Amino acid sequence: MGNIVEFRHIDAGYGRIQILSDLSFEVEEGQVYGVIGPNGSGKSTMFNALLGIIRPTAGAIYFDNIDITRTPPHIRCRMGIGRTFQIPRPFEHMSVYENVLIAAVHGTGQSEKKAGYAAIDALKLTGLYEKRELLSGELPLLDRKRLEVARAIGTQPKLLLLDEVAAGLTDAEVKDMMKLVKGLKDSGYSIIWIEHIIQTMLGSTDRLMCMAQGSSVIEGEPQEVINSKTVQTLYLGVDDNE
Amino acid sequence: MLKRKFTPSHVKVLDSPPMLILCIVLAVGLYIGCFAGLISNKAMRYLVQIFLYITMGEMWNLLSGYAGMTSLGQQLYIGLAGYSVAMATSPLFGLPLFGALLLGAGISVVVSLFMSLILFRLEGMYFSIATLVAAEAFCMLFFAWKFVGQGAGMTIRINPYPTLQEICILSMTICVVALALVYGLLRTRVGLGLTAMRDDITSAASVGVNIFSHKLLVYVIAAFFTALAGGIFFVNKGMIYPDSGFGISWTISMVFIAIIGGTGTVSGPIIGAIIYVFLNEKLADYPGWSNIILGTITILVILFLPNGIMGTLQKKLHFEIFSSKRFSFKLKKAAKEK
Numbered sequence: 001m002g003n004i005v006e007f008r009h010i011d012a013g014y015g016r017i018q019i020l021s022d023l024s025f026e027v028e029e030g031q032v033y034g035v036i037g038p039n040g041s042g043k044s045t046m047f048n049a050l051l052g053i054i055r056p057t058a059g060a061i062y063f064d065n066i067d068i069t070r071t072p073p074h075i076r077c078r079m080g081i082g083r084t085f086q087i088p089r090p091f092e093h094m095s096v097y098e099n100v101l102i103a104a105v106h107g108t109g110q111s112e113k114k115a116g117y118a119a120i121d122a123l124k125l126t127g128l129y130e131k132r133e134l135l136s137g138e139l140p141l142l143d144r145k146r147l148e149v150a151r152a153i154g155t156q157p158k159l160l161l162l163d164e165v166a167a168g169l170t171d172a173e174v175k176d177m178m179k180l181v182k183g184l185k186d187s188g189y190s191i192i193w194i195e196h197i198i199q200t201m202l203g204s205t206d207r208l209m210c211m212a213q214g215s216s217v218i219e220g221e222p223q224e225v226i227n228s229k230t231v232q233t234l235y236l237g238v239d240d241n242e
Numbered sequence: 243m244l245k246r247k248f249t250p251s252h253v254k255v256l257d258s259p260p261m262l263i264l265c266i267v268l269a270v271g272l273y274i275g276c277f278a279g280l281i282s283n284k285a286m287r288y289l290v291q292i293f294l295y296i297t298m299g300e301m302w303n304l305l306s307g308y309a310g311m312t313s314l315g316q317q318l319y320i321g322l323a324g325y326s327v328a329m330a331t332s333p334l335f336g337l338p339l340f341g342a343l344l345l346g347a348g349i350s351v352v353v354s355l356f357m358s359l360i361l362f363r364l365e366g367m368y369f370s371i372a373t374l375v376a377a378e379a380f381c382m383l384f385f386a387w388k389f390v391g392q393g394a395g396m397t398i399r400i401n402p403y404p405t406l407q408e409i410c411i412l413s414m415t416i417c418v419v420a421l422a423l424v425y426g427l428l429r430t431r432v433g434l435g436l437t438a439m440r441d442d443i444t445s446a447a448s449v450g451v452n453i454f455s456h457k458l459l460v461y462v463i464a465a466f467f468t469a470l471a472g473g474i475f476f477v478n479k480g481m482i483y484p485d486s487g488f489g490i491s492w493t494i495s496m497v498f499i500a501i502i503g504g505t506g507t508v509s510g511p512i513i514g515a516i517i518y519v520f521l522n523e524k525l526a527d528y529p530g531w532s533n534i535i536l537g538t539i540t541i542l543v544i545l546f547l548p549n550g551i552m553g554t555l556q557k558k559l560h561f562e563i564f565s566s567k568r569f570s571f572k573l574k575k576a577a578k579e580k
C-alpha cells in the first residue's frame with residue numbers, strides 16, 4: 001500500500017512565528033500513526049498545516065500522492081481529510097445532529113437527505129445517537145470529543161486526524177475512546193492520532209513519531225520509540241504524573 | 243440522563259404552517275390595506291421606514307451575524323443606489339423608477355464584486371475598517387463631483403413622481419422578497435454552511451464549507467437588497483447629498499437593528515427595525531443626541547442581552563420563528579414512509 005500522507009521538509013507557523021521546522025514524515029495507508037511530544041512541540045500545528053488552516057513557508061505536503069500544499073481547507077476536506085480539534089469546536093447553537101449533518105453535506109457534496117442518513121450512521125458509531133437533538137454547546141467534554149470524531153467521520157474521510165481525543169477523560173472513558181479508534185481502523189480509515197499520554201499510544205498505534213520543537217525527533221515501532229533515550233529524556237518527570 | 247433526551251428548544255418551532263400562514267395573512271392584509279387606501283398617510287410613512295430598515299437589517303445580519311463579515315460600510319451601496327436613482331430619473335436620462343432602481347442595484351452588484359476582490363483578502367477588524375474606508379472614499383468622490391451637485395446634492399425628479407402609496411407597496415414587496423430569500427437560503431445547503439460559519443468559521447472550513455463562495459454570495463446579495471432599499475429610501479425622501487447617502491449613521495442603524503433584535507436569527511432584525519423606527523422618531527426632537535442614545539442602548543443590550551431580544555426570548559420560551567433548524571426525526575418519518 002502507498003502513503004496516504006507525506007510531509008516533506010515543512011516549515012510553517014502562525015504569522016511570523018515559525019513553529020514547524022523541517023518536519024518530514026510519511027504515513028502508510030490503513031495505519032494508525034501515533035504522534036507524541038511535549039506540550040507546545042507543534043503537534044496540533046502539524047494538523048493545521050495538514051488541513052490547510054495555515055500555509056507552509058517551505059516544503060510540500062502530499063495526500064494520496066497529490067501535492068496539496070496550496071489547496072484550500074474545504075477542498076482538502078472533500079479529498080478525504082477529516083479532522084478533530086484538540087479543544088472541541090462544535091457549532092454551539094446547533095444540535096448534535098445538525099453538526100454532523102453539515103459535515104456530511106459540505107464534506108462530501110451529497111444531498112441533504114442522503115447526508116442525513118450518513119449523519120445518523122456517524123452518530124450511532126460514536127455513541128451519540130441518543131443525544132442527537134441536544135444542543136452541542138451543552139454537551140459534557142467526553143461527548144464533545146465524540147462529536148468531533150462524529151463530525152470528522154461525517155465528511156467520509158480516508159484519513160482521520162485525531163487530536164488528543166483521550167486527553168482529560170477518565171480511565172473508563174479513555175478505554176471507550178480506544179475501542180472507538182480500534183473500530184475505525186478496522187473499518188478501513190487511515191488515522192493520525194496525537195496523544196500526550198504514552199500508555200494509550202502504545203496499545204493502539206502501528207507506528208509512532210515523537211515531535212519536539214517543531215520537528216520529528218524519532219519515528220518507528222511504538223515500543224522502540226517509547227523505550228528510546230530521546231523519548232525517555234523528553235518525558236522524564238512528565239510521564240509519571242500524567 | 244434519558245430524561246434530557248431532547249432539549250425543549252428543539253421541539254417547538256414556529257415556522258410550521260400556522261406561523262407561515264399568519265405571516266402570509268399579515269402581508270396580504272397590509273397589501274390590501276395599502277391598495278385600498280385603508281392605511282393613513284402617517285401609518286404608511288412609518289411602514290415604509292420599517293420595511294426598508296427590515297430589509298437593510300436583515301442583510302446586515304446575513305453579513306455579520308451569519309457569514310462573519312462585520313461590514314461598517316454598507317452605506318456604500320445605499321449611496322450608490324440613491325445617486326443612481328437620482329441621476330437616472332433626472333430629465334437628462336429620464337428612466338422610469340423601476341429601471342432606475344434596478345440600475346442602482348445592478349451597479350451595486352458590480353461594485354460589490356469588485357470590492358470583494360480587495361475586501362476578502364482581509365479578515366476581522368481589517369475587513370470592517372476597509373469597508374468603512376471604501377464608503378468614505380465614495381463619499382469624497384461624490385462631494386467633489388460637479389454633475390451630482392457636490393456637497394449640495396441632488397433633488398430627485400422622477401416624472402411622474404410615485405405616490406406614498408406606491409412607495410409603500412414597493413418597499414413592502416422588497417422587504418417580503420428579501421425575507422423570503424433569506425429564509426429560503428437558510429433552508430438550503432448554503433444555509434447549513436452559513437449557520438456553521440456563524441458558530442465557528444474554522445470548524446466550518448474543516449468540514450468542507452467553502453468559506454469564500456459563501457461569503458461572496460452573501461456579500462453580493464446584501465449589496466443588491468441594501469441598494470434596492472436605499473434607492474427607495476431616497477425616492478421617499480426626495481433628495482440626496484453625499485453625507486445622507488454614504489454617512490456612517492446608516493451603519494449605526496443597521497448594527498442597532500441587528501443587535502437589538504438578535505444577530506444570527508431571521509426574526510431579530512424585524513423586531514429591531516420596528517423598535518428603531520419608533521425610537522428614531524422620538525429621538526428626532528433631540529438632534530445630535532440620537533446616535534449617542536442608540537449607541538448606549540446597543541452597548542447595554544450587548545452587555546445584558548447578548549442574544550438580542552429575539553435570541554433571548556427564543557432561548558427562554560423555547561421557540562423559534564423562521565427557524566432553519568434540521569431535525570433528525572423528520573428524517574426518520576421519511577424513512578418509515580418509504
Ligand SMILES: Nc1ncnc2c1ncn2[C@@H]1O[C@H](COP(=O)(O)OP(=O)(O)O)[C@@H](O)[C@H]1O
Nearest residue numbers: 014017019037038039040041042043044045046
Ligand atoms: N493560533 C496560534 N497563534 C500563535 N501561536 C500559536 C497558535 N497556536 C499555537 N501556537 C503556538 O505554537 C506552539 C505549538 O503549539 P501546538 O501545535 O498547539 O503544540 P502541541 O499541540 O504539540 O501541544 C506553541 O508554542 C503555541 O503557543
Ligand SMILES: [Mg+2]
Nearest residue numbers: 043044045086
Ligand atoms: Mg496540541
